Amino acid sequence: MTNTVNTEQMLAMEQVNALVLTGYGLNCDNETAYALDQAGARADRVHINSLIDGSVGLERYHLLAFIGGFSWGDDHGAGVVQAVRMKTNLGPQLLDFIARGKLIIGICNGFQCLVNLGLLPAIGGEYKRRSVALTYNDCGNFRDDWVSLKVDPQSACVFTKDLDYLELPIRHGEGKFVTDPETLERLVSGRQVVMRYALSDGSPAGGRFPFNPNGSMEDIAGICDPSGRVFGLMPHPEAYNHWTNHPDWARLKEDLKRKKEPFPTAMTPGLRIFKNAVDYILSTF
Numbered sequence: 001m002t003n004t005v006n007t008e009q010m011l012a013m014e015q016v017n018a019l020v021l022t023g024y025g026l027n028c029d030n031e032t033a034y035a036l037d038q039a040g041a042r043a044d045r046v047h048i049n050s051l052i053d054g055s056v057g058l059e060r061y062h063l064l065a066f067i068g069g070f071s072w073g074d075d076h077g078a079g080v081v082q083a084v085r086m087k088t089n090l091g092p093q094l095l096d097f098i099a100r101g102k103l104i105i106g107i108c109n110g111f112q113c114l115v116n117l118g119l120l121p122a123i124g125g126e127y128k129r130r131s132v133a134l135t136y137n138d139c140g141n142f143r144d145d146w147v148s149l150k151v152d153p154q155s156a157c158v159f160t161k162d163l164d165y166l167e168l169p170i171r172h173g174e175g176k177f178v179t180d181p182e183t184l185e186r187l188v189s190g191r192q193v194v195m196r197y198a199l200s201d202g203s204p205a206g207g208r209f210p211f212n213p214n215g216s217m218e219d220i221a222g223i224c225d226p227s228g229r230v231f232g233l234m235p236h237p238e239a240y241n242h243w244t245n246h247p248d249w250a251r252l253k254e255d256l257k258r259k260k261e262p263f264p265t266a267m268t269p270g271l272r273i274f275k276n277a278v279d280y281i282l283s284t285f
Helices: 002-013 029-038 048-052 080-099 109-117 181-189 249-258 269-284
Strands: 017-022 042-047 063-066 103-107 132-135 143-151 165-172 176-179 193-198 220-224 230-233
Touching: 017 029, 017 048, 029 042, 029 063, 029 269, 042 048, 048 080, 063 109, 063 269, 080 109, 103 109, 103 269, 109 132, 109 230, 143 220, 165 269, 176 181, 176 220, 193 230
Parallel strands: 017 042, 017 063, 063 103, 103 230
Antiparallel strands: 132 176, 143 165, 143 193, 193 220, 220 230
């Protein structure tokens, strides 16, 4: 126990350490690590096997990022094999990580993994039971597009503090959020629905395609646990790490030029999601 305390004290005096999980079929590790670095963290890309064999320990980190891609080829369903491997080999460590007040973000395939693990939505603090699913898009194919998103300002989610409306890219074939009516009601009433697919003016997508790209119930694009420290979303914030990532950036630049206004230099909405996490950790540990 003494070693654990000393490790926590040491982390408090250093910068924010983030672990970006890599593995078979995962492919967003470089972008996610870059985004975290830009937000002020020190990000390490770590293979899942290094956590399982103990050569890298979770106790060194404040934030754990489950990234996008196609873990194990999604052969048994998106995020299923990764969730089984992690639950079997790292289940207690993940629960301890959450219990210590640290942060977890799951993006796209990472979100799918978190719901399969049961770490989301964790209604009532139950982090071991799967109660929601992310399944095949209603459109029947893979979607690679940008979407408008409306954030619930009353959500406890650490990652979305002071965010209201944003645009992010998506790229998934299994992003439809489904659950039973009772669970859905508890998610909504508990403000665990963090962001929804929306129209360009921020109004609800109302299930309309392509604004809601997958047919998710209640237009759900992202949820958190009751504490707001575990966050999963289908869109990719790490892929909007510079204003020129946006498909309309050239038009925006020209519009601003004609208005004699400068091109944005502040953090993109995508980076702000990670910056919120970094700021929370710095203020907590």
